[in-house]
Amino acid sequence: MNDAATQxxxxxxxxxxxxxxxxxxxxxGFTPPxxxxxxxxxxxxxxxxxxAGDWPRGWVLERDGLLGGYIxxxxxxxALGERDLGVAVPRALITSEQFASQGLRLVSQYLKQRGPDLxxxxxxxxxxxxxxxxxxxxxxxxxxxxxxxxxxxxxxxFIAASATKLGVPSVIARHMGTLGGxxxxxxxxxxxxxxxxxTRSHTVTAIHPADxxxxxxxxxxxxxxxxxxxRASRSADILRWHFAGRPQAAKSSDxxxxxxxxxxxxxxxxxxxxxxRHERKLELTRTRLVDLVVLGEDKELITHLLWxxxxxxxxxxxxxxxxxxxxxxxxxxxxxxxxxxxSVAAWSYFYKCRGSLREELKSAxxxxxxxxxxxxxx
Amino acid sequence: xxxxxxxxxxxAFRRDDSIRQRVRAVARAGAVWVLSxxxxxxxxxxxxxxxxxHVFDDERAGFDxxxxxxxxxxxxxxxxxxxxxxKDGGEPGRRYxxxxxxxxxxxxxxxxxxxxxxxxxxxxxxLPTDFVGAHPNDDPARVWSFxxxxxxxxxxxxxxxxxxxxxxxxxxxxxCSHASLIxxxxxxxxxxxxTSRKIIERELGTPCEHFCAPRGKSGLHFDASRDxxxxxxxxxxxxxxxxxxINTLNQSFAAPPVVRRCHAxxxxxNHELAHxxxx
Numbered sequence: 285m286n287d288a289a290t291q292x293x294x295x296x297x298x299x300x301x302x303x304x305x306x307x308x309x310x311x312x313g314f315t316p317p318x319x320x321x322x323x324x325x326x327x328x329x330x331x332x333x334x335x336a337g338d339w340p341r342g343w344v345l346e347r348d349g350l351l352g353g354y355i356x357x358x359x360x361x362x363a364l365g366e367r368d369l370g371v372a373v374p375r376a377l378i379t380s381e382q383f384a385s386q387g388l389r390l391v392s393q394y395l396k397q398r399g400p401d402l403x404x405x406x407x408x409x410x411x412x413x414x415x416x417x418x419x420x421x422x423x424x425x426x427x428x429x430x431x432x433x434x435x436x437x438x439x440x441x442f443i444a445a446s447a448t449k450l451g452v453p454s455v456i457a458r459h460m461g462t463l464g465g466x467x468x469x470x471x472x473x474x475x476x477x478x479x480x481x482x483t484r485s486h487t488v489t490a491i492h493p494a495d496x497x498x499x500x501x502x503x504x505x506x507x508x509x510x511x512x513x514x515r516a517s518r519s520a521d522i523l524r525w526h527f528a529g530r531p532q533a534a535k536s537s538d539x540x541x542x543x544x545x546x547x548x549x550x551x552x553x554x555x556x557x558x559x560x561r562h563e564r565k566l567e568l569t570r571t572r573l574v575d576l577v578v579l580g581e582d583k584e585l586i587t588h589l590l591w592x593x594x595x596x597x598x599x600x601x602x603x604x605x606x607x608x609x610x611x612x613x614x615x616x617x618x619x620x621x622x623x624x625x626x627s628v629a630a631w632s633y634f635y636k637c638r639g640s641l642r643e644e645l646k647s648a649x650x651x652x653x654x655x656x657x658x659x660x661x662x
Numbered sequence: 663x664x665x666x667x668x669x670x671x672x673x674a675f676r677r678d679d680s681i682r683q684r685v686r687a688v689a690r691a692g693a694v695w696v697l698s699x700x701x702x703x704x705x706x707x708x709x710x711x712x713x714x715x716h717v718f719d720d721e722r723a724g725f726d727x728x729x730x731x732x733x734x735x736x737x738x739x740x741x742x743x744x745x746x747x748x749k750d751g752g753e754p755g756r757r758y759x760x761x762x763x764x765x766x767x768x769x770x771x772x773x774x775x776x777x778x779x780x781x782x783x784x785x786x787x788x789l790p791t792d793f794v795g796a797h798p799n800d801d802p803a804r805v806w807s808f809x810x811x812x813x814x815x816x817x818x819x820x821x822x823x824x825x826x827x828x829x830x831x832x833x834x835x836x837x838c839s840h841a842s843l844i845x846x847x848x849x850x851x852x853x854x855x856x857t858s859r860k861i862i863e864r865e866l867g868t869p870c871e872h873f874c875a876p877r878g879k880s881g882l883h884f885d886a887s888r889d890x891x892x893x894x895x896x897x898x899x900x901x902x903x904x905x906x907x908i909n910t911l912n913q914s915f916a917a918p919p920v921v922r923r924c925h926a927x928x929x930x931x932n933h934e935l936a937h938x939x940x941x
């Protein structure tokens with residue numbers, strides 16, 4: 285290490301670091317966390333008991349009392365079949381410009397920890413992805429993680445937003461939307477794009493995530509018994525924390541989450557969660573599928589839930605519906621809706637573990653990630 | 663939840679009909695008109711049961727007209743009386759007709775029941791219990807999952823059902839989920855039957871004795887060798903279908919009686935009812 289590096293101190297994050305971490309987020313243009321947000325991530329986290337052992341909340345880089353780097357180490361409960369696992373998820377890897385060369389120390393520290401059963405990163409961007417590769421973190425072998433499927437629901441707005449994203453001035457982009465909209469609509473109609481109407485009767489009801497109740501515990505118990513695959517735990521407590529617990533101050537006022545639950549006999553047979561956000565900069569309202577769980581991976585039930593997410597998105601005026609990180613049956617159903625698709629800029633999913641778990645997770649069949657996993661939808 | 667425009671007319675309800683469906687409807691109307699001009703078949707001794715689904719705003723006048731027309735031609739009977747007639751027989755030469763409504767849409771409460779009450783016509787309503795009280799402004803997903811398309815038709819609430827029951831209308835089970843029984847295994851059918859019955863009895867405080875099979879075609883929507891038996895074992899007195907035809911009187915039937923019904927739409931002309939009922 286050079287002189288500059290030796291002056292930079294790497295240590296575990298404490299409650300007193302909130303101010304420095306907030307400043308750091310602001311410097312790099314990220315939405316800063318506040319005390320309530322931290323309380324939600326750590327204090328209210330249903331997996332907080334995992335932190336009773338050797339589980340730091342994250343690390344900071346510090347020089348002369350100034351924070352210049354941060355990585356959070358979020359505890360999440362997982363299950364491999366009926367076996368419970370403690371998973372550490374990295375979140376918000378940030379370094380200021382002066383500390384840029386030190387960022388690797390944060391990743392290294394995260395990967396060195398021995399407490400969790402598994403280290404899982406689900407949101408590596410194009411800058412971070414090569415770092416995880418360089419540290420020999422394994423790429424998650426689950427197929428279909430490298431593409432995002434999408435269905436424009438409002439052709440005009442979608443084209444205008446796409447043009448704006450490519451740098452076209454918004455006035456011109458809007459005109460492009462008006463001119464191109466009819467063509468995209470015609471193309472979508474001719475190709476019959478969209479999740480088809482379900483053919484059989486099932487009852488689906490939409491609820492607020494705060495109303496997730498004990499029925500979801502039963503569904504989760506049944507789901508984890510279904511096959512030996514790595515899944516984020518989805519007890520009612522965890523789902524409520526994940527989708528409804530986020531403090532108001534820290535979340536975007538435009539974020540709208542709806543849970544579609546599919547009634548079963550008795551209990552529920554599955555659910556889907558949609559998240560809708562309005563991106564002011566692009567003037568685009570985007571609905572994403574952020575979780576989908578169905579007993580037996582039944583395609584008929586999956587079709588029901590996806591159709592409901594699509595129609596809800598359409599009804600609330602969303603401009604585009606997106607789905608990614610789908611399991612094979614869901615992927616097949618989504619493909620039947622003839623989506624557009626785009627590749628992700630970089631591989632986002634990495635993991636590291638030891639012992640027998642490492643051998644088990646080499647198989648793609650052991651993975652069942654959805655957008656619920658890691659911090660993708662937190 | 664946002665307030666959305668409700669589907670209040672039959673025209674709006676059918677807005678998503680395909681060209682094929684529209685052509686078929688026109689062809690059907692033409693064929694029935696031609697057939698209704700032929701000499702009518704004499705009324706066969708027996709019991710007819712009509713089933714409607716809805717009486718939308720633009721069907722209300724038509725429904726009143728139909729009731730006026732039918733009241734001059736038939737003797738209205740309740741579903742209980744209809745079952746007794748099927749078992750014990752009726753008086754020769756009389757035309758018995760019972761009227762039923764499937765699915766429990768709110769427009770049956772607001773539009774059909776007042777017209778029925780005015781003429782003291784007994785009627786039975788069949789409820790899929792998952793959907794009672796479902797309103798497009800509160801839970802559109804639930805309403806859409808019934809239709810499997812995005813129409814905004816509200817369902818009767820339990821409070822409306824209680825009011826109607828107090829006024830003398832009968833209520834029966836139409837399962838919980840409105841699933842076709844043939845798609846379900848035996849345990850699931852039993853669960854649908856028992857649960858819907860318990861819910862209706864709990865909410866209305868009266869015995870729920872009649873069952874109507876969703877969609878109701880034998881071999882297509884229910885298993886004739888299995889489902890009527892299950893319905894009987896679950897404590898229902900009747901098994902209503904959508905198999906068209908007249909129910910013979912004074913028959914010895916296996917419990918519960920499988921009841922045939924004729925479909926009716928409130929906007930149909932009197933000649934259409936006359937044709938199908940042989941009036």
